[in-house]
Amino acid sequence: MSHPIITDLEKRYTTKNYDATQRIPTADLEVIYEALRLSASSINSQPWKFVVIESDEAKQRFHDSFVNKHQFNQKHAKAASHIILFAHKTHYKRDDYAKVVDKGIEDGRTAPADRESAFGGFAFAELNTKADGNTEAWTKAQTYLALGNLLHTLARLGIDSTPLEGVDPEMLSELFKDELAGYKCEVGLAMGYRHQEEDYNATIPKSRLAREQILTVL
Secondary structure, three states: OOOHHHHHHHHOOEOOOEOOOOOOOHHHHHHHHHHHHOOOOHHHOOOEEEEEEOOHHHHHHHHHOOOOOOHHHOOHHHHOOEEEEEEEOOOOOHHHHHHHHHHHHHOOOOOHHHOOHHHHHHHHHHHOOOOOOOOHHHHHHHHHHHHHHHHHHHHHHOOEEEEEOOOOHHHHHHHOHHHHOOOEEEEEEEEEOEOOOOOHHHHOOOOOOOHHHHOOOO
């Protein structure tokens, strides 16, 4: 099939080794950040915080977060151009959704007179709230929508990437306490440019199950 979207998806893969000398241009970073902001989420809840690790000091902290486990991902901490921590709010409340509603009014999406009725969507958040107020099964799922959106964005920009579920939430909460501000990170994304000699995954053919095995059209 010949289509720009398919070309993007055919060429992207999980990078295993980065070239530490290459950095993502500022213009591309601006596209990346705006793509994150525009990501979809259930009821437009946006229950997330994205922490970008760019400086050597922040990279060292991320490197140190692997002291207890998932050391196989530690090499990306300093070799990748940037790391993004995808964090979610563990207790999403009506006051959090009020920020979304009020921004909708500011943007002209919702009429000021309809503010109270705009909270109707919050019922879905309530359906995904445990008795103790915990919502993280739902809010964490929203971060994967942003992650998927960004993976395609990076492919379009010609930037390599590595999803990182192998992170330590407890260590990240400790080492990035101020930046996460109570949000919880259980997945990250390394971004940059592959090492031409050492990234073995770049030369292996892409492999996916046949469409007939995964897709049913009724």
